[in-house]
Amino acid sequence: MMYKVLREFKVRVKGEIVVMAVDCIVDLPEVAAKMFIQQGKIEKVFEPVDDLSERMAIMGENCSPDEIVPYVTDYGSLVIPFNSPARYHYWKAGQSPCDTLKELGRCDLLDKYRDITGGRPRGHIEN
Template sequence: MYKVKREFKVKVKGEVMVMVVGSVIDLPDEAAKMFLEQGKIEPVDNLAERMAIMGENTHPDEVLPYVTGFNSLVIPFASPARYHYWQGGQSPCDTLKELGRCDLLDKYRHVSGN
């Protein structure tokens, strides 16, 4: 798993895709090497952060974003598309504002580019 640090474009199966800052992408290590060297992505090594990003610790009925006890924002894949920052939805900072957790904004500013 890698987090996009700088926006870039890549051709996938003949289609140009924009990798948005803050997006989390899953790439084979070999494919990620060039983007790592260019400073466009960084590995997501923290298990708690990875779980929050992937929604691995969400119940199947969870559909709205929430903040865990360890202060990580969880955006379930089953949530409305407007929360999917990795697909052009609102930024994590905007979601934190909705949740009334502005105290965590600094933690996520680098993710959203805000």
């Protein structure tokens, strides 16, 4: 879940102290965020919408049959449409999500799609 920092605070992440600056957007598990919300340090950036048609109207997403190339949402999520060219289908031994992000010029999101165990992108299938 994405949260906006309202007041600067420090937190320990993987043994290091990290300063959360005001107005930064951070991705935290809901359980961890609960305490910071109660302390008035962060707030939710948006409420997720379950209804796809409502979400599409809010986001202005184009889901027409012609929209078949992968894209990145405003919230930094890679979307690979099912009707996109097979080379993007990592679940069918296509290129990795990281390669797709590079094509889209979104190298800033690569770490989000890497597996922490070996540098392989999430969803990577061995040939």
